[in-house]
Amino acid sequence: MLLPATVQAADLLFSPQPVASSGWIVTATANGKIGPSFPGSDEFSAIVFPSFSLRRVGEPKRFSSPDDGFSLPLYDTSAIRFGIAGRFRGGRYLETDPRLFGFKDVQWAVEPGVFLEWWPLDMIRLRGELRHGVHGYHGFVGDLGLDIVSRIGPWTLAAGPRLSLGDADFTETYFGVRPFEAAINGLVPPYKPSGGLYSVGVSTALSYDWSPAWSTTVSVSYARLVGDAADSPIVTRFGSENQFTFGASVSYSFQTSGW
Numbered sequence: 001m002l003l004p005a006t007v008q009a010a011d012l013l014f015s016p017q018p019v020a021s022s023g024w025i026v027t028a029t030a031n032g033k034i035g036p037s038f039p040g041s042d043e044f045s046a047i048v049f050p051s052f053s054l055r056r057v058g059e060p061k062r063f064s065s066p067d068d069g070f071s072l073p074l075y076d077t078s079a080i081r082f083g084i085a086g087r088f089r090g091g092r093y094l095e096t097d098p099r100l101f102g103f104k105d106v107q108w109a110v111e112p113g114v115f116l117e118w119w120p121l122d123m124i125r126l127r128g129e130l131r132h133g134v135h136g137y138h139g140f141v142g143d144l145g146l147d148i149v150s151r152i153g154p155w156t157l158a159a160g161p162r163l164s165l166g167d168a169d170f171t172e173t174y175f176g177v178r179p180f181e182a183a184i185n186g187l188v189p190p191y192k193p194s195g196g197l198y199s200v201g202v203s204t205a206l207s208y209d210w211s212p213a214w215s216t217t218v219s220v221s222y223a224r225l226v227g228d229a230a231d232s233p234i235v236t237r238f239g240s241e242n243q244f245t246f247g248a249s250v251s252y253s254f255q256t257s258g259w
Helices: 002-014 168-175 179-185 233-238
Strands: 024-036 044-056 070-076 080-089 109-121 124-132 140-152 155-166 196-209 214-225 242-256
Touching: 080 124, 140 168, 155 168, 155 214, 168 196, 168 233
Parallel strands: none
Antiparallel strands: 024 044, 024 242, 070 080, 080 109, 109 124, 124 140, 140 155, 155 196, 196 214, 214 242
């Protein structure tokens, strides 16, 4: 008597959702990441956070890399997407690394901006973001990436190179050393970096769709600090040029006819 009920409950959870002529599909995701405690750090910290995405019923599920910023498209076609982007960047505090004694804390920052995606082929995506820091710093940053996306059944594998740029305000905030900081710390000299390309790397992600409702993703990203960022005493004395980030997420999608 219990077996049919159990099978029916599983069918409701994992069977394809009925197709409606209108409405939305909401995807709620629980994300976990382990990465550098601050840009250039050789210490790791963990963070857990939610995210959400929205698409119309009947619209195919779009590929999204775990290292993408928040995206709200204002223009959306199969080949080109353009819209509002945003990211959160954690701060740098003495409690994070006692070796930073004498350094002024860098507060957390919100980075609103814009993004542009272009799919020249079904399996190739190019994405760029331009953002401006608020609260923790007040400079411009940009990210460029290319992904080769392969879909095989329920599996989606993506990998590609990454470039990150920042202006002088950004690099001075995270990689610069003020004279008074150098004097108090005593282990590093003053340092004033310039803006430009500050990291190159690669990002990889593997996703599996357990059903139309549930999916999981694991990811690994590597960034190599370059230029003035790599030469910063904060990096050479207290940190590392090699920046690894590991991520995992679980997503649940459901259909609504509201809005």
